[in-house]
Amino acid sequence: MKKSTIFRLSLLAAVCGLLVLQSCEKEKGANNTDEYYIKYEVNSTTTYGGSIGKLDVTLNSETNTPMTITINQRTLSETVIGPAKKGFNATLKVNAIGKTYDVLKLYTNIYVSKNGSPFALKKIDGSDIPRDNVSVSYVIDY
Numbered sequence: 689m690k691k692s693t694i695f696r697l698s699l700l701a702a703v704c705g706l707l708v709l710q711s712c713e714k715e716k717g718a719n720n721t722d723e724y725y726i727k728y729e730v731n732s733t734t735t736y737g738g739s740i741g742k743l744d745v746t747l748n749s750e751t752n753t754p755m756t757i758t759i760n761q762r763t764l765s766e767t768v769i770g771p772a773k774k775g776f777n778a779t780l781k782v783n784a785i786g787k788t789y790d791v792l793k794l795y796t797n798i799y800v801s802k803n804g805s806p807f808a809l810k811k812i813d814g815s816d817i818p819r820d821n822v823s824v825s826y827v828i829d830y
Contacts, residue, residue, distance in 0.1 A: 725770030727799040
């Protein structure tokens with residue numbers, strides 16, 4: 689092979705390598721700008737129709753601090769927070785207020801939306817076994 693041909697091939701390989709590195713850097717930068725919204729969902733049922741009790745719901749807000757709200761039992765509750773970044777730890781804790789006499793069934797879900805996409809179910813903890821509390825978490829890793 690001539691020296692000029694070897695030089696041209698080497699130059700072409702170097703340019704291709706730079707383009708690949710540049711596209712990888714763009715991907716890394718894109719991940720830093722991704723925005724995530726988290727939807728926390730709590731639902732409960734009871735085996736009796738008496739008065740409706742209360743639940744304390746503690747969730748991790750977009751500022752990474754716990755936020756507690758009180759909701760009624762036997763009512764679907766949804767809370768959306770955001771924006772959050774990759775690596776965010778979405779946590780949800782539910783505790784019954786007072787005695788439930790082993791008749792409360794708790795169901796929790798964590799959904800995530802990335803860059804305005806529809807919410808996708810990422811974590812579920814539902815059980816027909818009566819319980820007074822539940823805790824669930826999900827770390828955003830995509």
